[in-house]
Amino acid sequence: MTVSITDVARAAGVSTSTVSRALRGRPGVSDEVRAQIATVAAQLGYTASRSASSLASGRTFTIGVIAPYIGRWFFGTVLDAAEKVFSAAGYDVLLYNLGTPETRKRFFTRLPVRKRVDAVLSLLIPDEEEAAALRSLEVPLASTVGGAREGFTVVGIDDHAGAASAVRHLVNLGHRRIGMISGASEPLHWTTPLARRRAYLDVLADAGIEHDPKLEADGGYTVEGGEQAMTELLAASRPPTAVFAQSDEMAMGALRALRRHRLRVPDDVSVVGFDDHELAEVIGLTTVAQPVTGQGAEAARLLLEQLDAPDAEPPGHVQMPIRLILRETTAPPSPRGPQ
């Protein structure tokens, strides 16, 4: 039924080892024979069985990618970019969507990628135990999120600097009551929201603005969460005149809440997001842009580099540039005061 290397060898009148060498471009085959074999293989529609060749060689030509979500813009975009780099180099991508605690736990205990991938790209921040499990695979590891981590090549951004630039922008515009909608604070090892919050506090302190805990709300990184969080902030006795949302999706939720409350943006309330979501421009959202596609591609590239040169010292942490993009959702506070 399905054509194997033996069929090609027989049809070409050579041995299977010659076929193997010829097709993979290894030395030790005359150009003549090589061309002949290529022709025969094409005719027969031969493709080497990945299972068999990985079993024999130990290499899988497959990269495992683990992510907490796929449908969400940031992750889909990183994945898209990384996949292109991998496939261009002849690697396949094995995808694991680890959104729920159960799937996540099952993945790390059973480690289905063991002996199945040549490297792993993580789009989620593993806790210490999970990181150890990944290291036990003994393959190159990379990540596009979180801070530096032993055994991983992390291609990230300076979350503190990014968040600081957003909040400082609001301060410079003259805002004093600045709220924040933060990302999920639940998994403690998820350092991103912590770093961004730290920046928020630091900038306020620098500006001599007293921190008001009532001006903080959790938006869980979703549009709905952002909407709820904004609603909470508006319910305060003295609502903010400006809000820093830790992600564009939450910022969009905030915009919706403001619209429902008949508040104008930026006249009544200013809003800054974080990410530069593909629709941020459509909406006119002021935000901190991070090179999402670039992060995915760069992480993939660095992983391939390690695969090519296993002995070289892998880079630990690569910082990608960020920049504040001013659009239409921020302005000086209304002279009439909040509301």
Place this chain on the structure above:
Amino acid sequence: MTVSITDVARAAGVSTSTVSRALRGRPGVSDEVRAQIATVAAQLGYTASRSASSLASGRTFTIGVIAPYIGRWFFGTVLDAAEKVFSAAGYDVLLYNLGTPETRKRFFTRLPVRKRVDAVLSLLIPDEEEAAALRSLEVPLASTVGGAREGFTVVGIDDHAGAASAVRHLVNLGHRRIGMISGASEPLHWTTPLARRRAYLDVLADAGIEHDPKLEADGGYTVEGGEQAMTELLAASRPPTAVFAQSDEMAMGALRALRRHRLRVPDDVSVVGFDDHELAEVIGLTTVAQPVTGQGAEAARLLLEQLDAPDAEPPGHVQMPIRLILRETTAPPSPRGPQ
């Protein structure tokens, strides 16, 4: 180094076949021995090599998913949903991003999934040659896009009915000059935009409205494309009072163009989209909703069903429900006329 089935067998004092049977839950092993083996395997941190077991059994427990994009909302969402179903059933997902003509061509000529997957889910519409290539894999095939197709289980929507409901809505509001921003018309086998256009023409004809080719523009399924297309439409001598965009992303681009032209929505121009993108609600976009998550999950489920019962006749075409969602971007035409 890495622990194999032989190590487990030796440690448990049984043969490798018993270990194999025990760990895969096959009959013919006493509960006692099975439990013992499970313990030993866990202690040693044993995971069966997928390469070896697929080579031996012919089954890969892997599903190939091919998509034209991943970062774009529709595809990311379908993929997310499908992956969850597959992984819950113990299957891994091999992802192929076939966005460019080159990657696409390479995939279909080399067919890297051959002997590597137990089934294929396609998020793109293959042309006849590509479909034949997939059929040659001799594994169950499913798709979430396009119309019925031989050898495929297609979980789609009634594009004609969906588009018709959108255009009819505009007609019912009293619009006579109704424009359309269509999806990429380039690959001829891409039937979706054709079906939606057909519906547009049909509804206009039904309403006794003469079709004006100047009221159609191509938006290539992107936000930027939608913006450009809308700009073109506005440049017409008699611009439309309402526009049907074949995707929400193009509708969002249209909204942006309208804003730039200082036209109010829906007062000056009404806009309807298609998809119910996650941000459509945030923007208040009237649109035709399709159950994207449901389509991905259902297609995955049907594929697994075929894997479980290879002899059963696979369903050819499953129609998922659609519905028009009225929000804030559509209203009767302004009594003052266009502009």
Place this chain on the structure above:
DNA sequence: CTGTTAGCGCATTCAG
């Protein structure tokens, strides 16, 4: 219920 024996399809020694 359990062990023995053969491959699955290929890459890689080692000879020639």
Place this chain on the structure above:
DNA sequence: CTGAATGCGCTAACAG
């Protein structure tokens, strides 16, 4: 430059 032999780790008959 080429072919013959060996084994990667596992599953699937086949015996017992």
